[in-house]
Amino acid sequence: MIKVPPRLVCVHWTDAFDSSNGWITLKEYTPKAQYVISVGFMLEGMLSGHISLTGSWMPSDEEEMSESGMITHIPTGMVNKIVELTQPDFSSVDLTAYGETSPTPQSHSMPLSPALDYPPYEEKVQRATNRLKVRHR
Numbered sequence: 735m736i737k738v739p740p741r742l743v744c745v746h747w748t749d750a751f752d753s754s755n756g757w758i759t760l761k762e763y764t765p766k767a768q769y770v771i772s773v774g775f776m777l778e779g780m781l782s783g784h785i786s787l788t789g790s791w792m793p794s795d796e797e798e799m800s801e802s803g804m805i806t807h808i809p810t811g812m813v814n815k816i817v818e819l820t821q822p823d824f825s826s827v828d829l830t831a832y833g834e835t836s837p838t839p840q841s842h843s844m845p846l847s848p849a850l851d852y853p854p855y856e857e858k859v860q861r862a863t864n865r866l867k868v869r870h871r
Contacts, residue, residue: 740775740799744817745785747772747808772806773819775799781807785816793824 749768774787777799790803 740777740791742819742821743774743776743787744819745772745774745787745808746770746814746817747785747812748814749812769814772808774806775802776816777802777805780805783810784808785810785813 747770749770751765751768753763753765772787774789775791777786777788780786784807787806787808788802788804791799792801794800
C-alpha cells in the first residue's frame with residue numbers, strides 16, 4: 735500500500751532579482767518585482783524560515799517519504815500565499831509491477847509505451863543525420 739505523499743501546494747512568491755549589468759541611470763531605472771508560482775509537495779519542517787517543495791517523490795510502502803527529487807527552498811518572508819491543491823489519487827499505483835515492494839532508482843524499470851506515430855529517439859537522430867548536407871574540403 736503506497737502512503738500518501740506530503741501536501742500538494744501552489745506557492746505564490748516574490749523572488750529576489752538583480753538589475754541589468756552595467757551602469758544604471760537611477761532616474762530612468764524602474765525595477766519590476768519578479769513574481770513566481772511554484773507547485774510541489776511541501777516538505778514541512780525541513781529548513782527553518784523556508785517553505786520547502788519537491789516536484790518528485792518516490793512511492794513506497796514506508797511510513798515517511800524517504801526519497802525525493804530536487805528540493806526548492808523559498809524564504810517565508812517572500813511568500814505571498816499558499817494554496818493547497820487537490821491531492822492526486824495514488825490508490826491505483828501498483829508497486830508489484832516493478833517487481834518489488836519499494837522500487838529504487840537503481841533497480842526498477844518502467845515499461846515504456848511510446849505515443850503513436852512518435853519514433854524512438856535513435857530513429858529521430860538517424861533521420862536528422864541523414865538530412866544533413868556535409869561538405870568535404
